[in-house]
Amino acid sequence: MKTILKREILHNLYSLRFLISLALLLGVFLAGAFSYVKGHEAALSKYQIARSQYDEAMRKDAESNATTLAVTMRTFTLRPRDNAFIDDAKEKYLPNAAVYSAWNVFSFENKSGNSNPFLNKHDDLNWAYMAALIVSFVTLIFTFDAVSGEKESKTLALTLSNSISRGAILFAKYLSALATVLLLLLPAAGLNLTIILLAGRTPLTLALVIELGVFLVLVCLLAATMAAFGLFTSVVTRHSSVSLLLSLCIWLLFVAVVPNSSTFIAKTIYPIENSETIQRKIDAAFDDLNKNAPPGSWMSNSRNPFLPQHELRARIVMKRLEAEKRIRDVYYRNMFRQFERTRLWTALSPISLFQYMSEAVVGGGYPRFRKVWNDLHIYQTQFLSFFKDLDAKDPKSPHWYNPFEDVSTTRLKVEAAVVPQFAEQPMSAGDRARAALSFLLISSLGACFIYLLSFVLFVRYDVR
């Protein structure tokens, strides 16, 4: 088997397809490295300006008074990731900011200016893109004629006339394709990484090394799946040209058809209420509260904090906040569910599966946003407790909590340094593993199943 493996690898290495693949990968990885360095620098500088304004606004509000600090709505924006060169996880098209105050986490948004609406949607030239597009294609190109090609050149019968099992031949071909793909990928990825590290913006940490290692394992898994499909097309047909056509059909299905039908699936199979309906529900809840509000609840033309109407207004405003939160939280949960279920549909494609696992490994994309969203809710309750403690200590405060006005709670200034700050915590290894596990399972089982199918078909293959 070693001999066959060696022969297959050498055969691949000396082939024209290896040279062209290497040139293609080197070219794209090179362009990706320079573009990433330039783009990441600009993104970081934009983020830093926005972040300093966020900090400054918080400091000013704290110096003004604790109630202003608590009721002012802030937009927390996610920092561009330093490991985005591995996988940007389409973060520029996902919500990347959350609006909150001490009273609530209100909404999320894709902060304007994150992507140019006049540019066609595109992937960044990162490692995940290269793997999803080029590695998957190259793997098929190295395997589509592994059996049918040898049959055509009459070498398969000759090989099988020796004392070697069909399983060993197939496995050697399988392994050789994986080894060839790794030999193609490693120099190109190494070049890309060297340029990015030399640019000095991305530090080489242990965490990054681990992420790179796990990512490469995922690439191997993708290559293994695609190689299994390549072998499958090779054993299911008698001519390499037909194998090639089948391989290309499968590749197109995985690269173009399944991932690009996601929006259609989401809207057709998992529809959610539209924003107009949600707004109508909120308006109806507000109308109901207004109708039942005691007279004078909306009177507000006084800065006297102890004006009795302030208490009435604070109560109704609080009820409105709770009513809106209830409706919106259900709406957001439905959005998350719609997105997650649609992703499960696209798990039909090993390339989509790879992308979902990859985003979990780098701690980006949707799992990252969900973690920030959940963490922000925890922080908001801490922030609210902090504010309520301050208010409780102020004898001049009427303690009538109003989430939108700075009238009827404490007017004391706060030391900016003691205000709890929200900081994004990177996803832990456990979080990442949980996000990737189901996809990993599907992908591994899929690869094994297709390989076994190829094996069964190869055992029954007529080599004459």
Added chain:
Amino acid sequence: MIFLIARKEFLNNLLTARFVIGFLICLVLIPFSIVINIVDYRDKTVQYNVDSDVAEKAVKEIRVYSALRPEIVLRPEPLSIFSRGISGQVGNRVEIRIGDKPMLAAGKTAAGDNPFLGSFFSIDFVEIAAIVFSLLALLFGYDVFTREKEDGTLKVQLSNSLSRSRLLAGKVFGILLTLLPIIIFCFLFSAVVILFSKNVMFSAFEWGRIALLFLISLAYLAVFIFLGVLISARSRSSVTSLVLCLFVWVFFIFIVPNVSAYIAESFVPVQSRDNLDRVVNDMDRDLTIQTQERQKAQNLPTGISCWWCNWGDDGRLETYGNSRANFEIMLRKISISEPLRIEYADRKWAPQKTYLDSLIRQSRVAERISMISPAGLFRVIAESVCSTDVRAYESDMEQARRYRETFIDFLRNKNIFASYRYITAAPPESFQTEDQLIEIRSGGEFKTAREYYEWAAKQKDQYAAWRKISKVTAHGDQPNDFPFLSVSDMPRFQGRSKTIASGLADSAVPISILLIECVFLFALGYVAFIRFDVR
């Protein structure tokens, strides 16, 4: 002779697995893309109807001119079924404000109500055609000479009195004849689906554009056939030719369009939107200060009590039940603030235009880089033909900006900023003094305003004090006392005109490049075949 060779090629190809599989790919993918995009277009049309009704209602159900801010709802482009272009990434609603020039349309994008869906990409007819047509052209062209050379039939053919030019022409026509039924099927199938779909109505304009798209598809197909022929004529074996063709295909179809957008995004910076928002906010603050200073110079008070007031952005103020003096003050204030607001909109437009230009520049650079690939060219032309490109969008926005000028002229012609109709539906002759209003509202308990205020100042419960002067509701205290404003004379937005030739001037260059590529590749293929060693 050429016809004979073409016929032979056609019949040979017809029996191959690649024809069957190619036809099956089209049979699956084309209906898939058309159905998805018809559903998307239906959703957009439903949203358009909802938005239009809301916009129409908003114009009809107002009582004062300060609330009159017409909203333009851009009609979804029916041809987006074929090529989406940027139509799914931009909104469709443009509010006409006197304090801002329209920059980017608001409203829902293709992601609809769930912003997470924005991370999913979608595919349209043109993209599928770009992928499949090019693949089929290369698969039929890659072995056009190498296969015959390997079989030994090329030598035999050329030993007869058959010129290489005729053989080449015959083979090229043969491939074209093979692929023509597939392309015609794709377009015919799409046309039939559209004809039978109750959600889509195509006019002569749209059918004309589809015919144009068909012709461009033929040119696109020809480019890849000639490319396949060239590679075949330059290769020694079919395997080499095939591998080269496939990598060329992946490079042109998948890599170049993506790389072009990414490189443009990285190397052609777009102005920061946050920065623009900051600059605009500073100007708005400056507008407020300037307005207050000018009002102060006219001895107008900064604050004013109001009986029924509805304040909103862009100078919206609807008010009722005030004293004549207060109405006068309000009118004098708006006659200062509103012309200044219009002046500041022009000032804000300078940084907004710089930002907009930077977005357009970046997309143009991406577009130009993508034209390296015939698929990029095909997409650019198709978007232009289907009016879903940046130029069509900018043309709509330019129309909206012109409409804003017309709308402001309409307000100015009515001298509306010096008219009470801007802020109230109550006729000026019905305005009363504050003493009269206090007397009516208190049911005669207080005869003068002074009397009431002296009494109210002594009260602890301000709400109770206010209730004293709300005993009786005077006519004109509430907006419901007045009918809606009639704005039938308001100029209406006219969208851009649609003629067969409109907007096509911009695609003349990419069409020319595509045709030149055709000629150039054919010439190269011809030269390569003349020098081809048939042994």
